Structure formats: C-alpha cells, structure tokens
Amino acid sequence: MRKxxxxxxxxxxxxxxxxxxxxxxxxxxMSKIAKASHVSPATIYIYFKNxxxxxxxxxxxxxxxxxxxxxxxxxxxxxxxxxYRQIVTNFIHFNMENENEFLFLEQIQNSPVxxxxxxxxxxxxxxxxxxxxxxxxxxxxxxxxxxxxxSTMTSSPTMEYVKLFHKKQVEGSPEEIKDLIIxxxxxxxxx
Amino acid sequence: MRKxxxxxxxxxxxxxxxxxxxxxxxxxxMSKIAKASHVSPATIYIYFKNxxxxxxxxxxxxxxxxxxxxxxxxxxxxxxxxxYRQIVTNFIHFNMENENEFLFLEQIQNSPVxxxxxxxxxxxxxxxxxxxxxxxxxxxxxxxxxxxxxSTMTSSPTMEYVKLFHKKQVEGSPEEIKDLIIxxxxxxxxx
Amino acid sequence: MRKxxxxxxxxxxxxxxxxxxxxxxxxxxMSKIAKASHVSPATIYIYFKNxxxxxxxxxxxxxxxxxxxxxxxxxxxxxxxxxYRQIVTNFIHFNMENENEFLFLEQIQNSPVxxxxxxxxxxxxxxxxxxxxxxxxxxxxxxxxxxxxxSTMTSSPTMEYVKLFHKKQVEGSPEEIKDLIIxxxxxxxxx
Amino acid sequence: MRKxxxxxxxxxxxxxxxxxxxxxxxxxxMSKIAKASHVSPATIYIYFKNxxxxxxxxxxxxxxxxxxxxxxxxxxxxxxxxxYRQIVTNFIHFNMENENEFLFLEQIQNSPVxxxxxxxxxxxxxxxxxxxxxxxxxxxxxxxxxxxxxSTMTSSPTMEYVKLFHKKQVEGSPEEIKDLIIxxxxxxxxx
DNA sequence: TATGAATGAGGATTCATTCAT
DNA sequence: TATGAATGAATCCTCATTCAT
Numbered sequence: 001m002r003k004x005x006x007x008x009x010x011x012x013x014x015x016x017x018x019x020x021x022x023x024x025x026x027x028x029x030m031s032k033i034a035k036a037s038h039v040s041p042a043t044i045y046i047y048f049k050n051x052x053x054x055x056x057x058x059x060x061x062x063x064x065x066x067x068x069x070x071x072x073x074x075x076x077x078x079x080x081x082x083x084y085r086q087i088v089t090n091f092i093h094f095n096m097e098n099e100n101e102f103l104f105l106e107q108i109q110n111s112p113v114x115x116x117x118x119x120x121x122x123x124x125x126x127x128x129x130x131x132x133x134x135x136x137x138x139x140x141x142x143x144x145x146x147x148x149x150x151s152t153m154t155s156s157p158t159m160e161y162v163k164l165f166h167k168k169q170v171e172g173s174p175e176e177i178k179d180l181i182i183x184x185x186x187x188x189x190x191x
Numbered sequence: 192m193r194k195x196x197x198x199x200x201x202x203x204x205x206x207x208x209x210x211x212x213x214x215x216x217x218x219x220x221m222s223k224i225a226k227a228s229h230v231s232p233a234t235i236y237i238y239f240k241n242x243x244x245x246x247x248x249x250x251x252x253x254x255x256x257x258x259x260x261x262x263x264x265x266x267x268x269x270x271x272x273x274x275y276r277q278i279v280t281n282f283i284h285f286n287m288e289n290e291n292e293f294l295f296l297e298q299i300q301n302s303p304v305x306x307x308x309x310x311x312x313x314x315x316x317x318x319x320x321x322x323x324x325x326x327x328x329x330x331x332x333x334x335x336x337x338x339x340x341x342s343t344m345t346s347s348p349t350m351e352y353v354k355l356f357h358k359k360q361v362e363g364s365p366e367e368i369k370d371l372i373i374x375x376x377x378x379x380x381x382x
Numbered sequence: 383m384r385k386x387x388x389x390x391x392x393x394x395x396x397x398x399x400x401x402x403x404x405x406x407x408x409x410x411x412m413s414k415i416a417k418a419s420h421v422s423p424a425t426i427y428i429y430f431k432n433x434x435x436x437x438x439x440x441x442x443x444x445x446x447x448x449x450x451x452x453x454x455x456x457x458x459x460x461x462x463x464x465x466y467r468q469i470v471t472n473f474i475h476f477n478m479e480n481e482n483e484f485l486f487l488e489q490i491q492n493s494p495v496x497x498x499x500x501x502x503x504x505x506x507x508x509x510x511x512x513x514x515x516x517x518x519x520x521x522x523x524x525x526x527x528x529x530x531x532x533s534t535m536t537s538s539p540t541m542e543y544v545k546l547f548h549k550k551q552v553e554g555s556p557e558e559i560k561d562l563i564i565x566x567x568x569x570x571x572x573x
Numbered sequence: 574m575r576k577x578x579x580x581x582x583x584x585x586x587x588x589x590x591x592x593x594x595x596x597x598x599x600x601x602x603m604s605k606i607a608k609a610s611h612v613s614p615a616t617i618y619i620y621f622k623n624x625x626x627x628x629x630x631x632x633x634x635x636x637x638x639x640x641x642x643x644x645x646x647x648x649x650x651x652x653x654x655x656x657y658r659q660i661v662t663n664f665i666h667f668n669m670e671n672e673n674e675f676l677f678l679e680q681i682q683n684s685p686v687x688x689x690x691x692x693x694x695x696x697x698x699x700x701x702x703x704x705x706x707x708x709x710x711x712x713x714x715x716x717x718x719x720x721x722x723x724s725t726m727t728s729s730p731t732m733e734y735v736k737l738f739h740k741k742q743v744e745g746s747p748e749e750i751k752d753l754i755i756x757x758x759x760x761x762x763x764x
Numbered sequence: 765t766a767t768g769a770a771t772g773a774g775g776a777t778t779c780a781t782t783c784a785t
Numbered sequence: 786t787a788t789g790a791a792t793g794a795a796t797c798c799t800c801a802t803t804c805a806t
Binding site: 024025026106107109110111112113143145146148149152153155156157160161164169170179180183184186187188191 | 215216217297298300301302303304334336337339340343344346347348351352355360361370371374375377378379382
C-alpha cells in the first residue's frame with residue numbers, strides 16, 4: 001500500500017490557493033480543484049475530510065508560512081520597539097512578495113468557513129506578537145488596551161497598504177513603509 | 192396595473208440581510224431569499240437584475256443607512272478633532288446597535304461581488320470623512336499619509352472593537368469607547 | 383372602450399418574426415416579444431390566445447403575404463408551363479427579397495407547433511398551385527404523381543437555392559434562376 | 574475505477590431520439606432525458622458537454638447509421654445511374670423503416686442548434702453521393718448545377734414521400750418508389 | 765384595451781460527495 | 786492510494802401565463 005503522496009496534498013492546496021485568488025472563494029468548487037490539480041475529485045477526499053476542511057487547512061498552512069517568514073529573523077534581545085519594527089516590516093514584505101497568499105488571506109479573514117479550532121491554532125502561531133503586546137503593556141510602553149485591538153491597529157493599515165501596493169497606487173518604498181510603521185507604533189504606544 | 196410594492200423590495204432586502212448574517216454570504220441562495228420573503232423566486236427578479244445586483248444594492252442601502260446615522264448629528268462648525276470624535280462615536284454606536292448590518296458589512300467588505308460602481312457610490316457617501324482627512328492634512332493636524340490609510344487606521348480597530356463587543360468580550364462603555372477613539376486619533380494625528 | 387389596436391397586433395407579429403430569425407424559434411419567449419414590441423406581456427394575450435396561437439398566426443400571415451406576392455401577377459390565360467414559370471419566379475424573388483420571412487418559414491416548416499388547422503388554411507392559400515398540378519396531370523403535361531410530391535419537387539430546390547443566395551454562395555442572376563426553374567419543370571413534366 | 578458505460582451513453586441518446594420524435598425538439602429537456610434514461614441529470618453531463626453537444630452528437634450518430642445503411646450495398650462498378658438508383662432506394666427504405674430517425678432528422682435539418690463542425694462532419698459522410706454528382710456533371714450525364722441543388726432535388730421529394738408514407742397517405746410500393754426515383758433522376762439528368 | 769406585478773413550474777447546469785474498482 | 790463514474794440536491798434564472806388595477 002502506498003503512502004499518501006505529500007506532493008499531491010501540496011499540489012491540491014496550491015491549486016486551491018490559486019483558484020481562490022483568481023476566481024474568488026465563492027466560485028471555488030471541488031471539481032475545479034480536482035481539474036487544476038490533475039487529480040480525481042475522489043482523491044481530494046483522501047487528503048481532506050471535505051471542502052471546509054481543505055479551506056481551513058489551507059488557511060493554517062498559509063498562516064504558518066507567513067508566521068515563519070515573519071518571526072524567524074527577529075532579534076529578541078533587542079528592545080521591544082525594535083522587535084515590533086522588525087516584525088511589522090517582515091509582515092509587510094511577506095504580503096508584498098506573496099500576492100496570492102495576501103489575496104487569499106484577505107478574502108478568508110472574515111469568512112464563516114473558518115472554524116474556531118482553526119482560528120485558535122492560527123492565533124497560537126502569532127502568540128509571539130501577542131506576548132510582545134502583553135509585555136509592552138506591562139512595561140507601560142504600550143497603551144493599556146485589549147491586545148486584539150492593539151493588533152488590529154497594526155495589521156489593518158498594513159494590509160490596506162499592501163492592497164494599495166498591489167493595485168500600484170502606492171510605491172512600496174522603504175521610506176513609505178517606515179512612515180507607515182511609525183504611524184502604527186504611534187497608535188499603540190503610550191504617549 | 193399594479194405598482195411595484197416597495198414593501199416587497201424592502202422585505203427581500205431585509206430577508207437577505209438576515210440570511211447573510213445568520214448563514215453566511217456563501218450560503219445565500221435566491222430560493223432561500225424567496226422562501227424567507229414569502230415570495231416566488233421569480234418575483235425577486237422583478238426588483239433585482241440578479242443575485243449580484245441584489246447584494247450590491249443591499250450593500251449600498253446598508254451603507255446609506257449607516258452614513259445617515261453617522262453624519263447627520265455632526266456639528267461642522269466645531270473643530271476638526273471634535274468633528275472626528277463625533278463621527279467615530281456615531282460609527283461605533285451604529286455598529287453596536289445594528290448587529291445585523293455590522294455583521295453583513297464585515298462579511299462583504301472584501302468580497303469580489305461588490306462591483307466598482309457600487310464601491311464608488313459607497314465611497315461618495317463617505318466623502319465627508321475623506322474631506323475631513325484632506326483638510327486635516329492641509330492644516331497640518333493630520334499625518335501626511337494616503338487618506339485611505341488614515342481611514343483604515345480608524346475603521347479597522349473600531350470594527351474590531353465592535354466585533355469584540357458583540358462577542359461580549361468588551362464592555363462597550365463610554366470610557367472604553369473614548370479611549371479607543373483617542374487611540375485612533377493618535378494614530379493619524381501629527382505629533 | 384377602445385378597439386384592439388391593429389398596429390399593436392402587427393407590431394407584435396413583426397417583432398416575433400425578427401426575434402425568430404435572429405435568435406431562433408427555440409429562444410423565442412413571450413417576454414422577449416413583449417420587450418421588443420414595447421408592450422406588456424399581458425397585452426400579447428389580448429391579441430393571441432397563447433404563444434402557440436401567436437406563432438401559428440404569424441405563420442399564416444407570412445404565408446398570406448407570400449401567396450399574394452406570388453399569385454397576383456400571374457396571367458391565367460397563358461399556358462400552364464408559362465403560369466408555372468411565373469409563379470415559381472415570383473416565389474424565388476419573394477424569398478430573395480424577404481430574407482426574414484424566408485428564414486422564418488424555413489425554421490417553422492417542419493415544426494410540430496403548427497397545428498393541423500393552420501396547415502390546412504395555409505394549403506388553401508396555395509390551392510391555385512395545386513389546381514395547376516391537377517390540371518397539368520389531367521392534360522398529361524405533368525407526371526401522374528401525388529401533387530404534394532410535385533410541389534416539393536419545386537419548392538425544395540428553390541428554397542435551397544435561395545438559402546445559398548442569402549449565404550452569398552450563389553449569384554441570383556436571372557439566368558441562374560431560369561436554369562433552376564427549367565430543372566424543376568423537367569422533374570415534374572411528362573417526358 | 575469505473576469505466577464509462579457505453580450502454581449508458583447509448584441509452585441517453587436513444588431516449589433523446591424518442592423524446593424528440595414524440596414531444597418535439599423544442600420540448601426536449603435535460604431532466605426529461607434523465608428521467609427517460611433512468612439516470613441522474615448530472616450523469617448526462619459526463620457523456621455530453623451540454624444539451625447542444627448531446628443533440629449534435631445524436632445527429633451525427635443518426636446520420637452515420639443512415640449513411641452505413643445507404644452506401645454499403647452499392648455496387649460501385651455499375652454505371653452512375655444504377656448507383657444513384659441503389660443509393661436513393663436505400664435512402665427511402667431506411668427512412669421508411671426507421672420512423673424515429675426519419676422524424677428526428679426532419680425536425681433537426683434546419684435547426685440552428687447544429688453547429689458548423691457537425692454539419693461538416695455530416696457532409697463528409699455523404700461525400701460518396703457528392704462525388705457521384707461531381708462525376709455525373711463531368712461525364713455530362715447530369716445537369717451542370719451546384720451539387721447542393723442536385724442533392725436537394727433528390728432528398729426533398731423522397732423525404733416528402735416518406736412523410737406521406739408514415740402518414741399512410743401513400744403506399745410505399747416498389748412501383749411507386751421506382752416512379753419517384755425516375756422523377757428525381759429526370760430532374761437532375763441532362764436531357 | 766392595456767399593463768406591470770406576480771408566480772409556480774421548470775429550464776440547464778454544477779455542486780459536494782460517494783461508489784465501485 | 787487512487788480514480789472516473791455516478792448522483793440527488795441544489796444552483797441561478799426564465800418561462801408562459803394570470804392577477805389586479
């Protein structure tokens with residue numbers, strides 16, 4: 001008996017990602033995925049319990065890829081603001097360099113297809129960032145708000161910025177990005 | 192001859208709104224809307240060209256309702272920061288008091304079903320706010336960023352806050368809201 | 383109380399004819415006719431019992447128009463062959479000059495929507511021609527076949543010729559037409 | 574894995590043929606076909622791209638069946654007139670013995686659902702006959718007309734004859750058929 | 765007469781999923 | 786593991802026709 005072919009699973013996920021970004025989440029169908037992956041519809045069900053499961057796994061995989069890209073180059077011995085700066089910079093670059101992943105995440109973020117388990121796992125990947133907020137609040141560097149609010153204060157404008165970048169309505173220059181990050185920091189930092 | 196029944200159109204839109212917030216945009220179907228509106232599927236097509244048209248019109252109607260609620264009580268003779276405070280307060284309250292509308296807008300904001308014409312019309316409803324940003328930048332009160340970024344800097348965290356409110360994870364007290372708005376202002380104001 | 387507006391009936395029939403020739407009989411719908419005639423769907427039902435009735439009446443009207451065009455200029459004092467020549471020439475010219483009517487008749491000829499009453503009425507319009515065949519057989523000028531066969535022997539190749547003409551695969555010159563008619567005559571004439 | 578069931582495809586085509594001849598092409602629907610074939614509507618789409626494709630394939634299959642029946646027993650060493658006689662006799666018999674196929678072809682011949690590719694393929698099946706016309710013209714046996722006209726000169730009256738036969742308005746006796754074929758030959762033969 | 769609204773039934777097609785191999 | 790066939794349910798939408806005015 002053969003092992004599950006990881007390449008095949010990978011391939012299915014990759015095709016799904018592309019289909020979602022090109023045709024929209026609501027136009028995604030299992031048979032389209034099958035066709036795009038050069039695989040039988042039935043095969044997809046070997047790797048994924050159902051469509052919902054597939055999408056949730058794709059979400060997790062994408063978030064994981066992003067999290068790796070964001071956190072691995074951070075120097076945790078540096079001060080908090082500098083860590084923040086590095087992380088957010090990485091975040092912006094990841095989304096600028098991976099348009100497919102960016103478009104996918106944008107579409108899926110508020111979708112009801114993401115189940116709570118998935119959302120929890122996803123949050124855990126970004127616990128580093130949440131810790132940073134918690135510590136920042138303890139050290140009286142950051143405003144004493146709910147960490148989710150502090151988090152949005154950064155993620156939303158940066159995502160918006162990247163969207164403008166992909167629409168070529170914004171340059172994406174280091175200066176611009178620096179300014180953006182400063183703005184975000186100001187929003188969460190204690191005055 | 193019979194006249195178009197405005198109640199019927201209203202009813203269809205209302206049912207759609209409810210269905211979207213309870214079952215999700217991707218589970219919305221014309222026959223479900225028909226059933227919920229106690230109307231034949233064919234009747235919907237008298238009032239709306241197709242499903243896309245219906246959703247776009249629902250979006251516009253909702254945005255219009257919101258815009259009215261937000262802008263009508265603003266005192267434009269007051270200074271810019273105070274105007275901002277009033278608008279954002281109204282915005283938060285509208286979304287707290289109209290959970291259905293809030294949930295709908297959250298789901299639809301990044302959806303590809305919204306056509307450019309609709310987005311343009313929607314933007315025009317909020318031109319007041321954009322003018323405020325423009326003026327603020329001219330008066331050197333606000334940071335010199337793209338207005339869409341300044342806008343996101345406010346809308347994203349407030350929407351996030353309202354989400355937490357509906358999940359009963361924040362209080363929604365006047366103090367909390369005041370703090371939130373201050374945080375938003377700090378993010379966009381020149382130091 | 384107003385009279386039925388004959389122009390309106392005429393207009394509905396005309397629109398139907400055009401719709402059938404441009405979009406095909408199977409794509410004809412009452413609402414399309416209504417739209418094309420600038421009339422309410424309900425209005426059509428004042429003039430026609432139903433869709434079938436409309437089509438049958440359109441068929442009769444078209445056949446009548448054709449029959450008038452074909453038979454009025456025939457000189458019945460002339461000999462049988464000359465009468466035949468005139469009639470067939472008129473038939474060909476009518477179909478060359480009225481492409482819409484030609485295309486309509488082609489589409490409808492073998493359709494089951496034509497009821498027997500309509501077919502009978504239509505046949506009666508062309509009784510002149512059938513008489514000609516009967517007389518011809520009596521006078522031993524024509525072959526002693528069923529008149530319907532003799533009739534087809536003429537109508538089919540001439541219709542085919544006109545089809546080629548409208549497809550611009552045939553000239554439509556008087557000589558060509560003369561040859562065609564000779565061929566038809568040879569097919570039915572006693573040797 | 575399962576193989577495509579040729580019987581199923583055959584069955585779908587057969588059901589379609591019957592439905593068309595009994596209820597008319599315009600009353601044909603995919604769900605009716607599904608029901609008549611004891612198959613899910615979705616299954617039809619495994620074998621045919623869509624309704625149009627199904628009809629076109631049914632047309633080709635029917636024409637093929639006819640072409641086989643017409644041409645296989647012809648003795649091509651015999652003279653042209655004799656070949657013609659054999660072919661036309663076969664043609665008439667095929668249509669007399671296969672009423673369903675006959676009625677189907679009559680309905681579909683001038684229908685716009687037949688695409689040009691199908692018509693081309695169909696023509697190629699009958700190239701034998703066209704060659705015969707071409708050779709006949711070269712040998713000065715046949716009139717020098719467009720082969721499509723010569724062809725119609727035979728097919729139309731024979732089809733009409735068969736129609737009368739099925740309506741029992743004509744005997745179908747060998748003598749009648751012989752006379753009919755003579756009439757057709759006279760129409761195309763050089764005098 | 766004339767009409768726009770209204771509709772249940774049905775149109776073609778695709779869906780997510782399972783079956784049989 | 787892998788698959789193409791198979792499917793009932795669902796999709797959006799249009800139909801011919803009638804209603805109420």
